[in-house]
Amino acid sequence: xxxxxxxxxxxxxxxxxxxxxxxxxxxxxDLILNAEGAKAFAADPKAFGAxxxxxxxxxxxxxxxxxxLLTYRGLARNALExxxxxxxxxxHTLLEGAELWDACLDAFLASRTIQSPYYRxxxxxxxxxxxxxxxxxDRWPFLLQLAHFEYIEVxxxxxxxxxxxxxxxxxxxxxxxxVFGGATRNLAYAYRVHEATKEDPKPTAGETFxxxxxxxxxxxxxSELSAHASAFLARCMEDEPIGTAASVLNLELxxxxxxxxxxxxxxxxxxxx
Amino acid sequence: MNPFxxxxxxxxxxxxxxxxxxxxxxxxFWEIAPENVVGQGGSRHRQVMKILERDPIxxxxxxxSIGGFDxxxxxxxxxxxxxxxxxxxxxxxEHLCWSSFGGATTHELLPxxxxxxxxxxxxxRAKRLQAELPVPFLFENVSYYACLGVSEMxxxxxxAEVLEGxxxxxxxxxxxxxxxxxxxxxxxxxxxxxxxxxxxxxxxIAGHTWYEDDQIIIDTHGAPxxxxxxxxxxxxxxxxxRPVPVLLERDNEIPELEVLLAERVSLxxxxxxxxATVGVQHG
Numbered sequence: 001x002x003x004x005x006x007x008x009x010x011x012x013x014x015x016x017x018x019x020x021x022x023x024x025x026x027x028x029x030d031l032i033l034n035a036e037g038a039k040a041f042a043a044d045p046k047a048f049g050a051x052x053x054x055x056x057x058x059x060x061x062x063x064x065x066x067x068x069l070l071t072y073r074g075l076a077r078n079a080l081e082x083x084x085x086x087x088x089x090x091x092h093t094l095l096e097g098a099e100l101w102d103a104c105l106d107a108f109l110a111s112r113t114i115q116s117p118y119y120r121x122x123x124x125x126x127x128x129x130x131x132x133x134x135x136x137x138d139r140w141p142f143l144l145q146l147a148h149f150e151y152i153e154v155x156x157x158x159x160x161x162x163x164x165x166x167x168x169x170x171x172x173x174x175x176x177x178x179v180f181g182g183a184t185r186n187l188a189y190a191y192r193v194h195e196a197t198k199e200d201p202k203p204t205a206g207e208t209f210x211x212x213x214x215x216x217x218x219x220x221x222x223s224e225l226s227a228h229a230s231a232f233l234a235r236c237m238e239d240e241p242i243g244t245a246a247s248v249l250n251l252e253l254x255x256x257x258x259x260x261x262x263x264x265x266x267x268x269x270x271x272x273x
Numbered sequence: 274m275n276p277f278x279x280x281x282x283x284x285x286x287x288x289x290x291x292x293x294x295x296x297x298x299x300x301x302f303w304e305i306a307p308e309n310v311v312g313q314g315g316s317r318h319r320q321v322m323k324i325l326e327r328d329p330i331x332x333x334x335x336x337x338s339i340g341g342f343d344x345x346x347x348x349x350x351x352x353x354x355x356x357x358x359x360x361x362x363x364x365x366x367e368h369l370c371w372s373s374f375g376g377a378t379t380h381e382l383l384p385x386x387x388x389x390x391x392x393x394x395x396x397x398r399a400k401r402l403q404a405e406l407p408v409p410f411l412f413e414n415v416s417y418y419a420c421l422g423v424s425e426m427x428x429x430x431x432x433a434e435v436l437e438g439x440x441x442x443x444x445x446x447x448x449x450x451x452x453x454x455x456x457x458x459x460x461x462x463x464x465x466x467x468x469x470x471x472x473x474x475x476x477x478i479a480g481h482t483w484y485e486d487d488q489i490i491i492d493t494h495g496a497p498x499x500x501x502x503x504x505x506x507x508x509x510x511x512x513x514x515r516p517v518p519v520l521l522e523r524d525n526e527i528p529e530l531e532v533l534l535a536e537r538v539s540l541x542x543x544x545x546x547x548x549a550t551v552g553v554q555h556g
Contacts (some may be wrong), residue, residue: 021391022342024422028383029374057423068419071487076381112377117336117349118308119380160314183314218316 020058027052027062031069032076035106042070080114080122081105087123088150091143094201100136107135120158127151142191142203149193152185152212153220159183168271172260174243174253178236179270183214186233187222194222213268221266232256242272276302276329277363277475278516280541283333283523284324286317288530293320298328299534304520306335307356307365325360331475331518332362333444336378339402339412340385340395341371350405357408364474366411366444367402369395369435384417387424387431396438403441411442411474416449416481416492418456428453429464436472443469445513446477447506448498448522452490461505470513478506478540479522495525497536506540507547519544 027049030037041048045066049059062069084105085092095101113129114122129135130144137143162182169176187210191203194210209230215221225233228249235245246256263269281302284292286309292299303324310321334353337345357365370382385391403410414432426434436443454461480496483489498521506519521537 019390019394020388020422021340021386021394024386025341025371025374025383028421029377029379032379032381032383033377054422061420061423065419065421067487068489069421071418071489071491072381072383075491076379076383079380112375114378114380115373115376117338117346117373117378118312119335120309120313122380157315158313158318160312161318214315218319 093198185212216267289320302329311352334367338372364409386422399439411444413444442474443472448479476519510547
């Protein structure tokens, strides 16, 4: 389907649903989510409406309520921006410092990546948009990975609780399998993202393997892993028997059993079967 | 005793730990958004669930975009239905507005055009949603800052026609009526007269913010309720003639729990006074 001149991933409704209400909502969405749309509307609301097939009476109404309609862009922008600095404090600090936070937000909103009705999904939508758009990553190649690690903390904290299982064993065995906590994430980055801070938001380059998990207190925690330990845990996550996974990677069985027992004590692993 | 009367409070994240630790509920009822609870886990979620099991709850939705055109996500709808059954909410409410278009969500309460086409469209969507839900559905009147397109009727007539057409209940937000009356220059009491008050099942009350530069009041829920809004609540309650529950909303600049509960007590007194003067019994 060809895009209209104003289109940003514009979705066309099937013919029977194109009504005046539909046209007005399409127009308003353009005004709210697209910086270019808002600029065009501010310059000439009647022309903005005409380009979007509105009738003359509706065009005139856009002009009458021009400033108030622009208020809605500010409100929507605030609503969508609000959760981001809390979830991405370091990314936010970095971009604010470079005076690019507003540009980043404009590009994010214009992408229309936020589709979930759940407000909490604004945060993962931001990471998805960074991944798809590669925005800012010429200048900061670590940006996506930094934002991802910041989001993972929120995801782990809020991940649905695991149903209690009485069937699981408390000690790992060579022929057993590992049952990880549902919130546990085996993470690999090309930057030391976990060392970035608001004071020093640019992580240094370096292969980094982390196991993120919700600990026994219900808090977010992570442990740094060796490349081998990360590969071993990845195999365990695929339900490979512990002994097989250790053998394939030439790891000492006693060492991996200790590793797994340690992670069970921390809350990253539910148990073994 | 019917718990759904008097003045309740919107349950908010900063207060969860403190409220969950209480031996009993400090309010007649809480209001909660299902979208903020379903599909979640962790310690905060456990605090919410503890409160939901202990205290009476009314649900209020934020994201169905009933005036919009996007199809509802089946999983979201099923989650909502399950939550309503689980919490035994007496009804479920949503705003008469739209918030998403073409798959993109704005998370803002956007105004409907005040037109016959818009009435027809919204009534049809509301009927479809009501048919899905296990509890009665209420529409909330919203604050609107601009008319979207040319109006064929007043906002008041638009809202009344949708309520009647969809045959659903009304969550009367008294602050929204006050905000609209100030922003659009009409008399709030005149707006309420002639409206189908028999459809009111619940009320919302909240604070707002005046922006001098833009000469506009925004429904921020970020300040205490002002006296004219409390007086409007007291004016309309006897006209409704039933002790419908009133919910104090606070979403920004959220104060300590004790401060919010003190405001609730003050509103409860105003609520009781409104009925005492006309001799209506409640409880």
